[in-house]
Amino acid sequence: MTDTNEDETVHYEGTEGGWGSLRGIAEVGLRERPSPGALDTLRRQNKVKGFMCVSCAWTKPADTHAVEFCENGAKATFWELTTKRCTPEFFARHTITELRTWKDYDLEQQGRLTHPMRYDAASDRYVPCSWDEAFAAIGSELKAIDPGSAVFYASGRASLETSYLYALFARLYGHNNLPDSSNMCHETTSVALKKLIGSPVGTCVLSDFHTCDAIFFFGQNTGSNSPRLLHPLQEAVKRGAKIVTFNPIREKGLEVFKNPQSPVEMLTPKSTQISTLYLQVKAGGDIAAITGMIKHVLAAEDAKWRSEKLHVLDVDFIAQHTSGFEEMKAAVEAVGWDEIERESGLSRADIEEAAQIYVDAPKSIAMYGMGLTQHVHGFDNLAALTNLWLLKGNVGREGTGISPVRGHSNVQGQRTVGISEKPELVPLDRLAQQFGFEPPREEGMNTVAACHKIIAGEVKAFIGLGGNFIRAIPEREKMEEAWTRMRLTVQVATKLNRSHLVNGQVAYLLPCLGRSEEDVQGTGRQSVTMEDSLSCIHGSLGRNTPASRHLKSEVAIVAGMAKATLPPNPKVKWDEWTADYAKVRDCIEETYPEQFRDFNARVFTPGGFYRGNSARERVWKTESGKAAFTAPERLRSIGFDDAQGRYRLVTLRSNDQFNTTIYGYSDRLRGIEGTRDVLLMNPEDIAAAQLSNGQVVSLVTDAGDGVHRQVDGLVVTPFLLPRGCIGAYYPEMNPLMPVWYHDQQSKTPAAKGIPVRILV
Template sequence: MTTKRNTEAYPYASGGWGSLKAVTRILTQEHVALKDGRVLAKQNKPDGFMCVSCSWAKPAEPHLFEFCESGAKATAWDTTSKRVTPDFFELHTVAQLSTWHDHDLEAAGRLTAPLRYDPATDRYVKVSWQDAFDEIGRELNSMRPESVVFYTSGRASLETSYMYQLFARMYGTNNLPDSSNMCHESTSVGLKKAIGAGVGTITLDDFEKTDLMFFFGQNVGTNSPRMLHQLQDARKRGVPIITFNPLREPGLIRFANPQSPRQMLTPNDTLISTQYHQVKNGGDSAAILGICKAVIAADDLAREQGRERIIDVPFIEQHTQGYDAFARYARDAAWSDIETVSGLPRDALEAAASEYMKANAVMIHYGMGLTQHRLGVQNVRMLCNLLFLRGNIGKPGAGPSPVRGHSNVQGQRTVGVTEKPELAPLDKLASQFSFEPPRETGMNTVEAFEAMIAGKVSAVFNLGGNLVRSVPDRARIEPAWRKLRLTVTVATKLNRSQLVHGEIAYILPCLSRIEIDRQASGEQAVSMEDSTGCMHGSRGMVEPAGEEVRSEPFIVAGMAKATLGERSSVDWDAWKDDYSIVREEIARTYPEIFHDFNARMWTPGGFLRPLPARERKWQTESGKAEFMVPETLGEDPDMPEREPGALRLMTLRSDSQFNTTIYHHDDRFRGVKGNRMTLLMNASDMAAHGLAEGDIVTLQTIADDGVDRRVTGFSVKTYEIPPGCIAGYYPECNPLLPLWHCAKESKVPGAKSIPVRIVETGRQRETA
């Protein structure tokens, strides 16, 4: 007999005692001995280790505790005392483990030895490192390089990422998809076209100089909570913050600083958003256009009346191209269309525009709520249009601020992990290492899985992450994955990607960044890039999880040496023994960014990568910043027309989750306890479908491709979300997302706007 879950609303500010309680719970849950706080005290510090979760900036003068609730959970998860030894697999077959929940798989503990799948017993069994490398090398050398995929999670260091991409290219492929393909590739494509660089332009210093901040589709309270310190300081200076998000998220409403005795011991907290606009799923371009339309209308009136212009005419004339076409589009756009698609009234958008027109320096923060759409690249370009109108780029306190997820997802692209050969310094690598790199465009993540379904992929390497669980269209992809000849996963913990395996499958356990990395030349350090383009060193603090656990550079070097043999000019043994040698080579490949790398990697606050757009130098086709005219304001131009009762689903993370890693089944901010199979739904939509709180429903994707995509067992919960929109958790909702339903140009899966229908309902009984 089922029971109705507790789904009480969370009435408090983010942070505060709720955050401290959550941290205490996970430290106890993982049996973590953190040596009187020494480890957490070093997290995100210039002489410590960089957090293994989010990539938010690390200040030169850190707070006493420079970690957040999410970061503490990630540290506890990695430094758990629980272990998954080879004996564990003697007790559990892969078939048995496949029935476990994702949380329970990772909660089993840290992997301690290299393992190979044994089909005779349906178990993973221990192997030696060298035997693993040798067989992997033999298999790779029997395959066509274009049939092999080298996937990278954002947790790999700069050193590992550089080695990995070099290994793949020396092997003969540019198939280097990564987690950027799943989230911020729309940023990389959109910003590149608009300003000539695929990364944001702001730094932490800009927070002290800004007059206004926008948030679009980024939940700072769970995705990058340390950023709340900068937001709190800005609000104390009277800086307005305007938020556009379908859900009202506590972290974007109020914040109680756990490091402030006053806020912890009194009812005081900080109001974060001064305006909060609940845009419809898929309505972002329309909302941004509404703000732009109001600004251009105000400028037209000022010009007619001979008053000071509203737009920055000198900036637009000197630094941009395409303003007139965009302005015509904005003037011609009907407010009724903007209101319908955005779900917001005209006066709300004009209120946001009014604040924008008063501010001299404006930054716009955004996340996957903007990028994971069919029109994700357009969304990013529209943000740039808004910034260009008043010259809000290339000056202090202003610019685009894409908030990245994984801790080095931006950095791995900086050192060459990309499927796009034009973004990698192939000529430089060729001369530096005496080989001819492949010049063909490789496969991104979506393309790799399209090829896998078509039977054109032989092997997949997972350098971190849980790729099988994170991808769309799981019902089509998992059977194709099982047909692969070889799957190799480099990981700290057990996850679904190791259970859905190829004919030959290896699990290679790696060190966490938090652990001491001892090599032949001594203890090693690694480095990574944060969201603001600053490079940081990171030094492990705790003992490794086991004697046979190896570092990521060691593993990449071992595979490369066994595969490439005499074909490679690299001394892979020297590289794995001394990472400073790898950094010297990175500096040779990218001298403008990484000159004097070893000397600068411990710079407090990191050293900043040069970015011409910060100086109003535009590396675009025209040599100027590029306005763009949107293709359409529609939510999704390529899906079937909406049908009566159709809903638009967005996927989201909980406060007890980092990507596919689930620390706990609760989501305290949204009032969900013990049930991740929950749909957040507007009360009017529930009434229209005849649903009551806690009823069980089945969702089916609305698509005309002949594939029946449905997920059963969702419990509905009344929530403040725009009518016609619903929200459910990732990765549970991934089977509803068609693989082809991805952003134009960037191919980021369109997880934030999936048309669905309710096809089955049922009452959930309550216990007496």
């Protein structure tokens, strides 16, 4: 259902959901040929005592629908339960050099990894090895180097149990070098919200979406990244709540939704318009747009008080719970509307219309994604948003809050149980007493720091607990060249990806169980847990037959590496923990008693159990003890000035993708089929640059650092974008992003505003 608008831009005629969603699921199912247990897994997906989806981190309700999975969740399940197998025979047929020429999709289409493998440099192939051999070699290599030169990376998929043990392994070994996938997406959230409201995560729970009067979205693509969120959005719209969206691209999921679980909507033209107002802000223009909204709210307060002696602002909340209001107000009032319109790309009338919806709504929720966090001044984006929400006391009341939409299924939970390079965020004294050792106190490497030190040759070992690190990071060419100089690289994975094809001098590829598979250990079948983006903890129980009898669980792999590396410690019981994950949860409860009280008894609480949030209780764990207003210092979050021929590149994920995992070549919701090699441009920009629809061009970085970075073979495609903004797919565009180009405070790579030029 692709077509062009009157201006010839590519788009999708249909709705989010509906028959298109079912077709998307069916297409991936046919390609993956999932095991017979896949349908039963979908039936149990995101339900109590069921299987928790490995895709997005959106919450799981206590009262579930008959079907509690979305299109991307079903694709992720079929992807994991594929009947295709990537065996030692496959690696015997193909050298690593050859496999590096394959596309990401083709690598993962080889299916599930079946055996532990060792890289043999002489033959340039992976060869099978035993688990004992792998663990012994990894332990020997780690013992031979300075622990500070090792990096233990974690993707956002590993369970709470695995993440806790992985972090403990790192600290027992002697470092805090624990970068994870949140460093690349929502680290700005962790830094900004922690400083501004005292909580590093969002403040909402699911019931807030049932009672709010308005929801405001900033820089988030719900339809592709968290489609189950569309159910509470649809319910909110139907009871009269208004939804306002600020996003450079018109994403179909925030425009119109046809619920696949509604027979009426599936069999008739009926659907639900999601956004009341949809404003295509310039990439990097959100500070200006939000500042304009604040100006309108402040003006509305003045008018209301003069005419009726009533307040628009929550003046009691501001007086009792906040600091910095007067400084923020003076700075905002000093900004002119001309500058706001120029920097945001929006008209004053549109901004004021959005602001009036906020003024009129007694209770509002702010939701955002990487369109706010992945900027050089992403912190300032969140500071502006927090300013707006504090004006009306929309934090710490039912039906209100700030709610970042997290990506990977347990990316937030990993941080909760100790995956952090920042020692001040981890109860090290408690760990010291619990396990009888002195934890390292030095700050470790985050993702950007790890990249810098790998390029500099200072990292000797890299352990990857899931993910596709080399593909996900900036500066890919430099990183791949530097990667081979490391002594040891270890990748724990379910399927083959690009990161497994660039190895250190000693390299192992270790296949693990998927979350949907039965995990049987010494005490029987094991369950694992994860935390959703609303801070609720859920248990997950896999039932499918493992893809290979040679697979080990992530817990067993972490324990195996740790036992081979660390000296014996009577308080550290790797074998007992591997045999019974409930004992790991006991340890987590002992380390974090306030958040994980009665952990084992609450694993399968319907809707998950809430671990609490201080800001939701209006307890502000900030330096001042209050929520902080911030005087805006700038109106744009990009890190460069506009210039003739310079564009703001926004990296995108397709509808057939989750993070670096490519399920196929159908970005149905944008009307793009069969390719990812596209450059999306406003038709007026195409004409101004003297380009044409279908022309093949290259992009080069225009960061001014003298380093040449280029991506070739992109097809110019007309698309409805703000002038000066262009779009292309992640991770294909990562080679264009300098490793130093990141948020100034959180070090999150600034992938939503990369300065580039077009080469013909």
